[in-house]
Amino acid sequence: MYVYDEHDRKLALERVEQFRDQTQRALAGELSEEEFLPLRLQNGLYVQRLAPMLRICVPYGMLRSDQLRRLARITRDYDKGYAHFTTRTNVQLNWPRIEDVPDILAELAEVEMHANQTSGNCIRNTTTDPFSGVQADEVADPRPYCEIIRQWSTFHPEFAFLPRKFKIAMNASERTDRAAIQVHDIGLQLVRNDQGELGFRVHVGGGLGRTPMIGPVIREFLPEADLLTYLEAILRVYNRYGRRDNKFKARIKILVKALTPEGFAEKVETEWQHIKDSPTRLTPEAIEHYRSYFTEPAYETLPDASELLAQQRFENREFDQWVAHNVDAHKRPGYAIVTLTLKKTGIPPGDVSDAQLEHIADLADEFSFGEVRSTHEQNLVLADVRQDRLLELWQRLRPLGFATPNLNTLTDVICCPGGDYCALANAKSIPVAEAIQRRFDDLDYLYDLGKIDLNISGCMNACGHHHVGNIGILGVDKKGEEFYQISLGGNSHHNASIGKILGPSFAQEDIPEVIAKIIDVYVEQRTEEETFLDTYQRIGIDPFKERVYA
Amino acid sequence: MPKIVTADGGIREDHWVVVPHPAEGESLALPTQPALIPVRLWLAGREHYAGREDIGVWFDSHEEPEMLADRVNELPLIAVNFPKFSDGRGYSIARLLRERFGYRNELRAIGDVLLDQLQFMKRCGFDTYALRPDKDFSKAARCLNFFSLAYQAATDTDLPLFRRRLA
Known part of the structure; x- marks a missing residue:
């Protein structure tokens, strides 16, 4: 795992002091609400429905035990004694006081943690496969590159005010994609070329939200040394030409679509030619330096048990x-x-x-x-x-309570905080997840159903990734009432796909029964080997539609 | 006399006037003081303005520095407008003027220039800042100097930290 050196420590502490100063000026009225907004967001601080929310960064999902203990202490001392793990592998506190946030950040800095760029229109936390470094089939450990990206993107002076938020994900397995890279602004797949050299296949312009899209490939092989200069070229093209007139059309996917992937790739290539040999190009020594932090732990030589x-x-x-x-x-x-x-x-x-x-x-x-x-x-x-x-x-x-053996089953629900906490949400999501978990409480039945991703978002912002759930549930507002739209066939793994909307939306109390009907169709129609997604892809949406709206 | 902030956080009186785009059908009216005129008008009347120490240009955030390209050093002062502080295009414009086109003279941020953006502006090559008049100029130096180092290369730092670390 990466360990701070004196430079990282210094930057972390300087950041805490900067945010303390910004908070004091905001509380003193020297910064307007609008002016403080991006400053606090770039420090992970939202003002929520009931209280502020602080999103703490967990870079590419890695945590040490001392960091967990510090998080526990912080939730006790500054919050209500619990934390929430998010779909971007970060941690959220739901009840901190704004004036305490600088102290919380100082406590985090002591254990090499921060809340930098966990929100706002900037480059967010890079995510990757949680099995990095321990699975047999990965091309290489992606974490050194994630750390390289983390450092490059931290306080990047040119990209602090992008048209919209920007998320990068990296995957290293050849067989599976646990990082959902094709639905990110940039998705990087580690690959080796014919000469055995390491590099990346670069996807750009994937995303969820209002206009879900699978990110097209704009470069089949980018040598590892060129990682940062190429990212810089993509970000510069986006910063200059991404739409700023309409928040809902400001993500890079809209620009990629408008220019076509080929047109976008050409612009990036032109920009990149100017900067590819700049000092930002990675050296073998630099890559080795970051790799040296992600060595194997002291494994014992053991036989399989x-x-x-x-x-x-x-x-x-x-x-x-x-x-x-x-x-x-x-x-x-x-x-x-x-x-x-x-x-x-x-x-x-x-x-x-x-x-x-x-x-x-x-x-x-x-x-x-x-x-x-x-x-x-x-x-x-x-x-x-x-x-x-x-x-x-x-x-x-x-x-x-952590041994519920429901991983990857229907009740292993991905779910955003929803209307219970979030100011943006149209509808609650947590009670929907719970109702489904209660309806499907027979583990043998769940195992028989096999792998099904069920994802719930409380609004179009899609924090619960509903578009890529095999079954997706989206909270919508209809004349002030909470309704839920269902989509089928989404998939965040290799060959990612966006789910199709089943039809008119449902009231909250009807959802468990609707899910049950969808599952029944699958059970009746599946062949022996088929997962839910396989069956859906074979038979299409109509049989499900007929049953649910019968 | 209006004041501007300099890269070291100092405050200086300044005579330059930003001349807006003239209304449809009207021609550019130059003030008696040194003037920053719209970059398109400077290009259109270049033979008239070139070499004048009292005429500079300003870019709006959607305008492309490529239109000046190699002519940048014919200008004593270039300004880049931030119509809203949250419009980040000016940072890319600045870096391109400095790093791609080799602009060496004064580069100024104008428009919605606030204290907490000064650090980014400085790193992208701006060296004067027309801080919005309602802001506390005495805090500029502090806001420019929260950080003593940076991870990435930019106009102010040739070498990213990963190279300096291993040097």
């Missing part, structure tokens, strides 16, 4: 289910990747209490070299657990 696990799973059915759903293969023999699901029915998806944060920190120290990763599905990952200790870990996780 296959027999022991088979025995334990045979003896304990619930453990067996948990291993089947929440444990993934690790590149090292004898180790496993464990996902802690923050999706227990009755608790808003992604919410954790201060005590739970501390328990997770302890478990990370005991079982996984003191590190935790947060995922865009709002779960947490212990990436380096010994297979022969899985049973022990499961026994510890169960009373904490």
Whole structure:
């Protein structure tokens, strides 16, 4: 994991003092509300429906146990004792006081954390695969590049006032995409060319929101050394030519569409030719420097614990289910990747209490070299657990509520905070998630249904990524009342796709039954091997429509 | 006398007047003081204005620095307008004028210029700032100097931190 050097520390502290000064001037009335807005947003501070909300950055999802403990303490001292993990792998506090925020930032800086650029029209936190560095099939570890991007984008003087927010995601696996790169402003896929050299396939102009789009490829192979200069070229073209007259048409996807991907790529290429050999071009030594922070932990040489696990799973059915759903293969023999699901029915998806944060920190120290990763599905990952200790870990996780073995099932819902918290929302989302989780509480049935992504957003801003849910639910406002529109067939993985709207929207109380009807159609029509998405792609939307609106 | 902020946070009196685009059908009326005129009009009447130490130009945020290109150093002063402080195009314009076209003379930010944007302006090559008159000029120096270093290269720093770290 990246560790600050004296430069990073200095910048972090200087930033805290800057924001303290800005907050004081805002509270003293020297800054108008409009003037303070982008300053506080670029420090992650929103003013919400009930209270301010502070979004703390978790760069590419990596957290150390000391950072979790500090977060726990902050939620206790400055908030109501819980935190919320977001779909951009960040952490939100829902009840801080504006005047306390500089002190919170100072506490965060002590453990190498910050809230820089977690909101506002600037370059946001780069996200990546939570299994980075521990899966067998990745092209290379993406995290050194994510850190390189983090540093380049932090306080970038040219790109602090873009037309709109800007999100970059990176994926390194050849087989799967756990970072949903095709629905980001820039999606970077690590690849090797025919000569075996590392580089990126560059997607630009994907996104959710009001105009969902899959990001087209504008460059098939970008050598790794050119990463920053090429990003700078893309951002400069966007900063200069992106629309600023209409907030809803200001994302880069609209510009890419207007110019066509080819036209956009040409503009970027022209700009890039001017700057590609500038000192911003990465050197092999620089890449090596960042790579040196993401070395392997002190793994022991172990055999796979296959027999022991088979025995334990045979003896304990619930453990067996948990291993089947929440444990993934690790590149090292004898180790496993464990996902802690923050999706227990009755608790808003992604919410954790201060005590739970501390328990997770302890478990990370005991079982996984003191590190935790947060995922865009709002779960947490212990990436380096010994297979022969899985049973022990499961026994510890169960009373904490993190062993719900529903990973990737229908009830592993992605859900934004919605109308309960967010000032932008048209409708509540958390109660909808809970109602669905209650309706589908039979785990055997869930396993039989297999992998289904169900995503809920409380408004068009799509923080819950409803467009790319196999089943998507969107809160809409109809004459002051909350309704929900359903879409089917979205997919955030390789060959990403945007869901199709099923038809007229529904009242909140009807949603569990509507979902049940959709699931029934799938169960009746599927062939043995088909996932929900496969069946949908084969039979289309009409059979679902007929059943639901019958 | 109007005041402007300099890159070191100093405050100086200033005589330059920004001349707006003349209304339809009217011609440009030059004041007696040194004048910043719309860049398009300067280009249109270049043989008339070139070499004059009291005539500079201003860009609006949608205008492209490419239109001046190699002629930049014929001007004693170029200004870039920020119609709203949240319009970030001026930062790209400044960097292009400095880094691509090699502009060496004074580069000034005009328009909705506020204290908290000065640091970005300075890094992108602006060296004077027509701070909005209702703002506290005495705080400019502090706002320009919150940071003692930066991660990325820009007009003010050739080398990004990753190169300086390993030097």
